[in-house]
Amino acid sequence: MSMAGNLRKVTGLGRVGGLRKVARLARRRPRVDLSHHARSPLGTSVVNCVTYKEGARIPVDGDLVDTVERVRDSRDGFVWLGLHEPSDHEFEGIADLFDLHPLAVEDAVEAHQRPKVERYGETLFAVFKTVCYVEHEELTATSEVVNTGEIMVFVGEDFVITVRHGSHGSLGPLREELEADPAQLAKGPAAVLHAIADHVVDDYLSVTDAVQSDIDLVETAVFSESGARVDPGRIYQLKRELLELKRAVAPLGRPLEELSTRPIQVVAPEIQAYFRDVSDHLLRAKEQIAAFDELLNSILQAHLAQVTVAQNEDMRKITAWAAVIAVPTMVCGVYGMNFEHMPELHWKFGYPLVMGVIAAACGVLYRGFRRNGWL
Template sequence: MSMAGNLRKVRRLGTVGGLRKVAGLTRRRRRVDLSHPARSPLGSSVVNCVAYEDGMRVPVEGELADAVERVRKSGDGFVWLGLHEPTNDEFAGIAELFDLHPLAVEDTIEAHQRPKLERYGETLFAVFKTVCYVEHEELTATSEVVDTGEIMVFLGHDFAITVRHGRHGSLGPVREELESHPLQLAKGPSAVLHGIADYVVDEYLSVVDAVQADMDLVETDVFAEHGARVDPGRIYQLKRELLELKRAVVPLGRPLLELADRPIRVVDPEIQAYFRDVADHQLRAAEQIAAFDELLNSILQAHLAQVTVAQNEDMRKITAWAAIVAVPTMVCGVYGMNFEHMPELSWRYGYPLALGVISAACLVLYRGFRRNGWL
């Protein structure tokens, strides 16, 4: 769809009736996933476009440029534009309207970025990695445990642009939560940035708690009676998924500390204090992931040790039975050499005596091995 088509869709959203229609849809489906082809009420990559003044929604007439001009004239509001996986053509007009830096635009379109915080003049560009726990009946060597996505945020004095990638992480609940606290939203676009950061980090903690259940299950299986038979692929798969979670959570620590401690023009000082709480939660999630990683290493080492012990026990049993079988083999081998002059060849009780000696020797060996734990 062309940029002109997108802006016409935004114009329809800007009417009062359009806003009421989208608001009603959001109330009916609070956790709607907007990642499918019909992801947007506007029929394009634009998910929502709303103007706020003094923390309250205001009716917007005209195109997106008209909404931006209105809030800039009033000097006391901002526009929040939300998009999902826009193409280069769809985003080009928006980038020109808000004077977004080409490097940030390129990162937004291509995605697959690390969590980061960058400043381009008066615009702040932030990248968040979203995570989602993938439900599964049983953890196997191929189970997907963690799914990741991305949220890019452009922040200026009078606008907030959010671009989402992935099949989860809908910002509808964030928007509803912010609109229920107009005093917080009145502090400007930085309230949107804090709401998104808080939402993303809270999801980190939820996913970490869910992963811990898988960790407990694997640990219980490994240290069970037949733990040596546990498929090590399950442990490796959980470790791989934990690594993906770590790549999403850990790099976000530095950007959050910058938002909490360093003065930034587009971030309200009162909002800045709230980022400290978000940074604390992110640090907690990072520490739990590091602890999980160490625990998985210990579980894997314990499993390998169990396998080694089980193999040693099997070898001892095989060796013990081989020693027992060697006795009749030796006796029978001696008497099978067909020499003419051999002891007890003509004795009537020679055969029963040979069987008795073999049985007694085997019984003594069996009891000795059993007493020493070899059998």
Template sequence: MSMAGNLRKVTSLRKVGGLRGVGGLRKVARLARRGARVDLSHPARSPLGSSVVNCVTYREGVRQPPGRDLVESVERIRKTGDGFVWLGLHEPTEDEFADIADLFGLHPLAVEDAVHAHQRPKVERYDQTLFAVFKTVCYVEHTELTATSEVVDTGEIMVFVGRDFVITVRHGRHGSLGPMREELESSPEQLAQGPAAVLHALADHVVDGYLAATDAVQADIDQVETDVFAPDGARTDPGRIYQLKRELLELKRAVVPLGRPLQILATQPMRVIAPEIQAYFRDVDDHLKRATEQIAAFDELLNSILQAHLAQVTVAQNEDMRKITAWAAVIAVPTMVCGMYGMNFDHMPELHWRFGYPLAMSLITVACVALYRGFRRNGWL
């Protein structure tokens, strides 16, 4: 069995009175050894159907072989004072997370936030544990942008950082940390700096996702801008612009609030983050500012595109009204003449004249042609 252990046994921690010291750890370890061993150290979901995605021990930046169970691994690390445990979960339930919280001494308020999600990006300190919330962003690929297209999808990652452990809780359909874990394991010197290095890598990973999403959204904005300023731009569906603005607002809600937590991580002294690690958080904050500035620029650009589109629609409507007015003026001439000669009077000028009809038709034609040329010369037709 891996370090994650038999979850059916670990979730029985409450029944044995929780974890209160080394004696409690040993007692739960003995209970866990009675059941069948299941390897949970692979990056896939647990065959038990639990929320544990991965659980690995690192010592001097090197991944250690799986232990018997999670409790034994934590006990060994706390005895030697060397290394840390990285436990990854995906959308755990309260029951699944409760005993893990007891094992690592997590604060109930932080546990509640981690289970129920829908939190703003933040950083909070609870005794010896640091709790951070990050919003993840993923660009949704689409062949054509419509008024109902989903452009960005958001999720959440909660992180508990202690002296000898890192617990990541992921919510959402995207944001897998497997590639990030593999990249960190390829740099043992970085992992050797402890849980704070994992927190920095996670923050950098999330912010890189912001930059990738903003670059992809820019391509959609460029396409909409090209369509609006095309010769038939007035026929562009304004719903596409509004949809982009809605999706950009969702992106803004995920990115902008992270600025203050990153400043805290980069500037305020913390026990679980060494000063040399804090310098790297300043670099992540710089990248975040770039993403924030891009979003603000996109918002202004979309406002300008929307205003330009509305102006084009107004101009097109004016053009249509001028054409209608011009044709109405042209048609008014024969209507007037024919209406006058359609009156039933015996005594009318040229009523019985041989050339009366050709003359009336000639006058109508000349007047209509003159009006048409005049309107065409002035751009009305």
């Protein structure tokens, strides 16, 4: 069979509509060893390409087209291709080979998508928002707490393509965990999709636990004796970061519901039960985020109340001291008018008497303010 014939068989393209696309693939067909993770058949964006059969990893020999051709000829197993932030040019050949829908390819390359699940013929396209907690020594008004990324997953009968965006969310450890459980991996590409969803949601729970520690620290600082001097920017920053986390977590509920309840060709009913478990974990994360948001609102209101109370305390002290100082100011102002005929101006004990009256009046006022808690 010719090269074009092989490629037509691999890509599933018809004689009329696919010969031009097949010829293009044949001309640029790469000859790269896919078993080496550092090398890429279509660019440096390819992280790994592995073939699985009955839950076991099979050594890869040849290029991507040969690998897919062997899997489809045997009608057993599947290919898992992992990419990281591919360009349009790098993804073009892969899209042709697996007959991916242009809209899904555009979403996978451009990123910045909401979590969703779309069906394009026999291919399922899923988008997950990944999150990670950013470690920091001290929370400030500009601290980054949550960092987000994306994982796009194409799932077919005999392939899984994962496209990752962001510096975190590596699927290497997840791949190793799946390979340690051949029985689960033998269930096919849908099992990989479930593992990715479960991995993403578990990260949500880990991040919410870490964010709770920051909220506890802010809460302790606000309700301490010096709570009025806490920078409110720290609270607002936590709310902003929590909003970013909420945008990643909340929209995933509907896609998981669809994966766990609606019949989908590439997701077997036995796998749907696993998605229901992931949905339960997601609900827990959403409830925690909602509770954190309410708690931060309460902390912010308590902080503003403390600031108001502190300001009232300061105003009462200022008012009390102003009242005390007003007594000598008034008396001295009267005697400073320099009229010739004023009482006690020529009396020997006039000055001591006036000073005594001033001191007594100030003492009475001071004692009254102290008793009422103004000073």
